[in-house]
Amino acid sequence: GAGVSQTPSNKVTEKGKYVELRCDPISGHTALYWYRQSLGQGPEFLIYFQGTGAADDSGLPNDRFFAVRPEGSVSTLKIQRTERGDSAVYLCASSDNGASGNTIYFGEGSWLTVV
Amino acid sequence: GQNIDQPTEMTATEGAIVQINCTYQTSGFNGLFWYQQHAGEAPTFLSYNVLDGLEEKGRFSSFLSRSKGYSYLLLKELQMKDSASYLCAVNGNAGNMLTFGGGTRLMVKP
Numbered sequence: 460g461a462g463v464s465q466t467p468s469n470k471v472t473e474k475g476k477y478v479e480l481r482c483d484p485i486s487g488h489t490a491l492y493w494y495r496q497s498l499g500q501g502p503e504f505l506i507y508f509q510g511t512g513a514a515d516d517s518g519l520p521n522d523r524f525f526a527v528r529p530e531g532s533v534s535t536l537k538i539q540r541t542e543r544g545d546s547a548v549y550l551c552a553s554s555d556n557g558a559s560g561n562t563i564y565f566g567e568g569s570w571l572t573v574v
Numbered sequence: 575g576q577n578i579d580q581p582t583e584m585t586a587t588e589g590a591i592v593q594i595n596c597t598y599q600t601s602g603f604n605g606l607f608w609y610q611q612h613a614g615e616a617p618t619f620l621s622y623n624v625l626d627g628l629e630e631k632g633r634f635s636s637f638l639s640r641s642k643g644y645s646y647l648l649l650k651e652l653q654m655k656d657s658a659s660y661l662c663a664v665n666g667n668a669g670n671m672l673t674f675g676g677g678t679r680l681m682v683k684p
Binding site for chain 1: 604605607618619624665672675677
């Protein structure tokens with residue numbers, strides 16, 4: 460696609476429920492990143508994929524968070540037993556590859572609200 | 575650890591020049607990015623510095639001093655549409671993962 464596409468754009472869920480957030484990166488980009496951004500703050504790194512494998516998942520806050528990228532393109536961020544503190548914008552980004560200096564392009568984000 | 579500091583808010587006048595500073599302390603350094611983010615929108619790439627000095631791109635310029643752990647973004651001939659958050663981000667390790675500062679909210683007034 461022309462840019463990084465994320466769905467849903469908005470999601471309201473009840474505490475304790477399971478949610479999935481989808482990211483479709485720019486076509487051909489091998490590197491994919493998930494970030495989380497709370498209001499008034501900068502994005503916080505969650506996980507980085509190079510191809511199908513998670514090269515670095517050190518930013519995932521706990522084991523309720525999991526992400527996959529089975530075919531090296533689309534990625535899904537999965538959150539189990541959601542908590543109110545998970546409410547944030549979840550940003551997906553991609554770059555040509557994982558080389559330093561390559562421009563990272565962000566999607567519009569999925570706004571998650573846990574009530 | 576990673577620590578990136580930038581002012582929370584700044585205000586400037588249309589047509590003027592504004593400088594947004596960023597200081598960083600990171601365990602590694604592979605380059606520094608500036609992004610612009612309008613409210614409710616995705617961050618968009620503005621500039622990348624990996625060597626010391628000034629990079630100029632139209633009305634926007636970015637400066638880096640690696641020895642001082644310091645960068646600034648300079649915006650000239652400010653326009654109302656420049657009102658946005660400006661995010662400083664450092665690539666501190668392999669894989670191009672970025673550590674972001676909290677962002678500077680710039681308000682441009684007539």
